[in-house]
Amino acid sequence: MSDRLQGLEERVAARRPLLMVALVAGDPHLDATLDYMGILAEAGVDVVELIVPFSEPAYHGAVLQRAMARAVNEQLEWAQIEEIAEEFRRSYPSVAMIVSTYLNRLMAAPMGPTFAGLKAAGVDGLWIYDLPMEEAGEVESHSEAAQLPLVRAVSATTSLERFREIARRAQAPIIWTGHSGGELSLTGEAFEERLRTFGEYTRRPILASMGVTTGAEAQAVVRAADGVLIGSSVAWLLEGRGPDVKERLRRHVVELRARVDEVAGKA
Numbered sequence: 001m002s003d004r005l006q007g008l009e010e011r012v013a014a015r016r017p018l019l020m021v022a023l024v025a026g027d028p029h030l031d032a033t034l035d036y037m038g039i040l041a042e043a044g045v046d047v048v049e050l051i052v053p054f055s056e057p058a059y060h061g062a063v064l065q066r067a068m069a070r071a072v073n074e075q076l077e078w079a080q081i082e083e084i085a086e087e088f089r090r091s092y093p094s095v096a097m098i099v100s101t102y103l104n105r106l107m108a109a110p111m112g113p114t115f116a117g118l119k120a121a122g123v124d125g126l127w128i129y130d131l132p133m134e135e136a137g138e139v140e141s142h143s144e145a146a147q148l149p150l151v152r153a154v155s156a157t158t159s160l161e162r163f164r165e166i167a168r169r170a171q172a173p174i175i176w177t178g179h180s181g182g183e184l185s186l187t188g189e190a191f192e193e194r195l196r197t198f199g200e201y202t203r204r205p206i207l208a209s210m211g212v213t214t215g216a217e218a219q220a221v222v223r224a225a226d227g228v229l230i231g232s233s234v235a236w237l238l239e240g241r242g243p244d245v246k247e248r249l250r251r252h253v254v255e256l257r258a259r260v261d262e263v264a265g266k267a
Helices: 003-013 030-043 062-074 078-091 103-107 111-120 137-146 160-169 188-199 215-222 232-240 245-261
Strands: 018-024 047-051 096-101 125-128 150-155 174-177 206-209 227-230
Touching: 003 018, 003 096, 018 030, 018 062, 018 232, 018 245, 030 047, 030 078, 030 245, 047 078, 062 232, 078 096, 078 111, 096 103, 103 111, 111 137, 137 150, 150 160, 160 188, 174 188, 188 206, 215 227, 215 245, 227 232, 227 245, 232 245
Parallel strands: 018 047, 018 227, 047 096, 096 125, 125 150, 150 174, 174 206, 206 227
Antiparallel strands: none
């Protein structure tokens, strides 16, 4: 585990919620990606998620699907993802960075060198959206060899028994995917109760992806979870673009950070 991932656990132990924000690499074009990542870092995110675009993003909702449709035109290779990560790491050595992808993108390249390249570029973890735990043996071997942890995901339908096994194998934050295709599948008291139960079986932070678009919604999520993952609202903002898009992105993330931090230290 990297010092940056260890730092996330220490922040959670101090009851300071985490803010993770996702960007699609190459949306709307490759040159903009590093600029947007820098804005996220300077606005105070704890984790930047860099999504590798894929032509059939079945896990994601409509907004991120459109973002990936734009980004696939850049025809990004893993070497370019590594270059982006390495450049980001030079400028922002303390901000955690997770790369996320679909399994087909990994299988289309030599997996071992890809894991090693991402690790060398300063990536802290790899999230493979469509990799079932039962079929992760080969990928886990490459993860262990490169010392690049896999990010695990759970959902509203994950049983306690299955969660305990996921938690046992987890070496990075766990993502609660409380949606399917953008639709929330568990909310309110049931969400809070499930997060409390899961939290009894892991020391890893649990960050919830709940279709959040506003600071108030982010604040509500981190009252139950260790942190919140924001993706669609950022992709939607970038989709509209305009001459002031960078400033609007900065303001959006600053507001998210401020609202999340209001929950820090509260019971």
